Amino acid sequence: MTKDRKVEGSNSRGAMLRRVLGAILCLGSEVAHSQSARMPWPPELPAALPGATFYMSDKSNVVLDFHGSVQDPDLVIFMAGNQYPVFPELVAAFREWIASQASHRGAKVERIFYATTPPGRLIDAMESGRLALGNFWIDVRPDALWPDVFMTGPRQQRRLLAGKHVDDWSIYARNRGVVLLVRTGNPKNIRGVADLARDEVRVAISSPVREPASFESYSNTLRAQAGAQFPEMLLKKPSTTSPAAVHHRENPQFIYDDIADVAPMYYHFGAYLKTRMPQHFDYVSLPQEGNFRDALAISLIRNAPHRAAAQAWIEFIRSDSAAAVYERYGFDYAAADERIRRENK
Secondary structure: HHHHHHHHHHHHHHHHHOOOOOOHHHHHHHHHHHHHHHOOOOOOOOOOOOOOOOOOOOOOOOOEEEOOOOOOOOOOEEOOOHHHOOOOHHHHHHHHHHOOOOOHHHOOOEEEEEEEOOOHHHHHHHHHHHEEEEEEEEEEEOOOOOOEEEEEOOOHHHHHOOOOOOOOOOEEEOOOOEEEEEEEEOOOOOOOOOHHHHOOOEEEOOOOOHHHHHHHHHHHHHHHHHOOOHHHHHHOOOOOOOOOOHHHHHHHHHOOOOOOOOOEHHHHHHHHHHHHHOOEEEEEEOOOOOOOEEEEEEEEOOOOOOOOOHHHHHHHOOOHHHHHHHHHHOOOOOOOHHHHEEEEE
């Protein structure tokens, strides 16, 4: 073989090797991307955005828990974020309801902004005056962005009362307790709370420091069904994962990414995720005995910037129209007399 042919053969083999290595690297990159891609969350915008310019990059600048525009809103709703599945349909039902209400005909409700983060973070922002999202921040002040109503449990309503943000609140709904969110097919064969203690079962659960309200909710059920120290034992397991900020987004993502096998979550989360993403999620029901249910309450912020719209929204939330939407999404609505009863203790 001549020297030229040897070089040509060597170059050919080198080119082939480079192509093979390139293909392997590309495949590895695709596999890594598929294992860590953002979950395919259903859209939650209250309305379409015709003509808008979109600028989104997975795991970089996708914002899930802020809905609508912070600029010149007609109504601002802060809430316990676990209600996020309800709101697209709820906002549509509100607009239909208010169109039939002569007493609220003057209220502007076209531009509705709502935030579905953990409620404690929103109250923190009300007290600090600013909420930071990476390189972007929102000024949280009465002359910038400020809530008109707050929809959260009594624990956080009491905090708002102590901060002189509200005068009272009324309960409108309750969740249906806790289930165990798992991957479709339930590969670890999880049947109840006791299975969370198994060495091979990786658990995702709210942090008692970063999300004390949801941790308290879930731990009440875990203690009742598996013993007083069970939540603390789970937190000490080396394989247990706790979200950085927002369990209703991060826990499903942990399961989707195969970082966790199971997460205690409210029934309405399990039902929503199983219905919307059946190829990824299922849930295991827990016994009713010792399965705690939390209330949701609504309050009017004392210095609400959009008072007429806020009062219309509160009346709507106390209506059977709102009840029908919440019940379709796995909540139980309060009786009519409880919806109007004011609490301040």
